Amino acid sequence: MTPLAKLLEAALFAAPRPIAMVALAALDVESSLAAVAAALDELREHYDVDGHGVELVEQGGGWQILTRAEFAEAIERAQVAVRPQRLSAAALETLAIIAYRQPIGRAEIEEIRGVAVGSVLKSLHERGLIDIVGRSEGIGRPLLYGTTSQFLEQFALRHLEELPRADELAIALRGAGNTAVVPE
């Protein structure tokens, strides 16, 4: 491996969260962004070709090394690490709405979901998946919520634009009755 790839590997091994490209570039002032990108490619390929237990992924606004999925079960069984808890359906619905409509206030989320979301917002906030990003100009100036980089990381998204655009989502609702609902 090139010295730069080794340096990047060392830094990525020292970080629990994704490291942004600009922070990786700051590791070596002599190296251009292009050189860093090339070294990342080298590292990723090395992990893939050589057959490693880890892989290099780009997500959550940066680069991160993660264990390969095939080892998850053995690692968890041996209690070396635990997987984070799954989110409830209510939490996922709320998160989906915030991801698409941010910045968005509580009332608007409740209008879409048809239920109160106070406690769900609190738990999403506690898990670091959403944050308060401002206040609306509207009456009462309600708090507005948005998703965090941790949200991107936890759902393996590079950035928000990776989510399908609203017009790309199939609205297969018109016409025959049994196409009226989400595919299983």
Place this chain on the structure above:
Amino acid sequence: MTPLAKLLEAALFAAPRPIAMVALAALDVESSLAAVAAALDELREHYDVDGHGVELVEQGGGWQILTRAEFAEAIERAQVAVRPQRLSAAALETLAIIAYRQPIGRAEIEEIRGVAVGSVLKSLHERGLIDIVGRSEGIGRPLLYGTTSQFLEQFALRHLEELPRADELAIALRGAGNTAVVPE
């Protein structure tokens, strides 16, 4: 690399602390201790011969993958360069109390937090988030603290009244059922 070496790499990567030999063997019930020892040798050699940014070391009663010392300095330097300042939990809590209770004296803050807050007050003051806004009429005429315009700027608030009110907080941060009251 052999499948066992890959599994060990993944587990060592994900572990919060060094893993003892017997715990490593528990990852794969099919493998003997001798096989695990051989796979560890393989992994260590791979890191050394291939020229990696990390190395496999045995210390603290177990095995661990560590960043090579030669990169530690560069990583630390880069981390410092890009790391934004963060307030500690203690500083945040003190700031929260001052924001909602200002003007407030040190003794009162300490009564609420249950710990001495002298150094925290100093650092909040250095960061320009709080200032001395007067003196109490009480015994010894203690100094009173309040938030600054820089505090408002930090949160993009126009004036203090824009801080969430008690009832909003209850909704934003607690379940709808709870009725916490923020001090006036």
Place this chain on the structure above:
Amino acid sequence: MIAPNFRSAENLAPSFVVELSHFTGPLDLLLSLIRDEQLDIYDIPIARIAEQFLARISTLGLDEAADYLEMAARLLRIKAQMLLPRAEGEDAWEDPRAELVRRLLEYQQMREVVDLLERRGEERRHQFPRRWVPQAADITPINAPLSLSLGELLAAVDRVLRTTKEPTLHEVIPRALDVNGAMVTVRAVLAMRRSARWFDLVGRDAEPWQILSVLLALLEMAKQGELRIAQHHAFASVEIRRDAVSEAA
């Protein structure tokens, strides 16, 4: 038949008993009815669906949940509007169902995103990040930008509130306990029945002062040998019996 939840059909118990959490809200339930009946969402037979909605929430024990009741009321209102004679000139007529259809479509779209997030989140859950991280040197240049969000400040407020015993934070409504009154009640119940359970003595919607009053009354009466309190196994409901000795006396 119970409509399978869109997401977790495999988790469904075969029985008719469905937990409240099975549906994430009234729109979820409504969409499930529409799918079961293979209805066209743009032409919902509102009278039928309203009836089924009411029946279903009553079966599921959701007929006291405000969100579901609100939807039921909405459906009935649309049903009533559909029955109104249409004005001359059809083009002036606005389908009373339009708003509901819009909301269902919007909800539907969101569910598609939920499916996507759930898939990706589940894949990601199978990959672990680095856990062991060297202790970072705590030297941060003082001129570095401050990372501090309103959310962090509010979370700190929440922590302070949770960990502080601030007497001024609680509004105490003075309410005297009525232990004597509770003793009279307990005696009256035990006069009619040999034994009673906790909820025979305290209503399920009792105020804290009532609960405390009964509790103190029971303890006092047990101390004086008027009754015995027994719990036959952990978490079983407490049984309150007239004391055999005092009875014999």
